[in-house]
Amino acid sequence: YRATRKSGRTVVVGLTPQNTDWMKVPPADLVLLGKEVVGTLYGHVNPRVDFPYLLQLYRAGRLKLDELVTKTYRLEEINQGYADLLEGRVIRGVILFDEAARS
Known part of the structure; x- marks a missing residue:
């Protein structure tokens, strides 16, 4: 400040x-x-306008997001993901859901 x-x-x-x-x-x-x-x-984005645009950029390979993920976890590993975050072992963890969990 x-x-x-x-x-x-x-x-x-x-x-x-x-x-x-x-x-x-x-x-x-x-x-x-x-x-x-x-x-x-x-x-301060407008989600209805900006999120679809960002998704379009990502799908076109013009917005690099995958490089920001430091570790991925399965849903059953969620507790380990939180522990890793609290201990500073990851910066950005992502929970991966299988196809059955999405429906």
């Missing part, structure tokens, strides 16, 4: 640990310097 320029915006893009329920922001910065602090979920 201190690196935010005058009239600049700080965007909070992630959640903090559960026991953190506050942020330290000097009120004078907001009033006198015109700084803003805002939160975002999914980058």
Whole structure:
């Protein structure tokens, strides 16, 4: 936040640990310097428009998502997936469902 320029915006893009329920922001910065602090979920996209477009890019090979997955898990391995996440062994784990589970 201190690196935010005058009239600049700080965007909070992630959640903090559960026991953190506050942020330290000097009120004078907001009033006198015109700084803003805002939160975002999914980058403020319009899901009805943007998700189909992103899917189209992915299917065309123009949006690389598979490279972001560090490990995959079967549904019965979900507890291990959570344990790996909490221990910092994975960054992005994905649960794979078989065809029978989808119907």
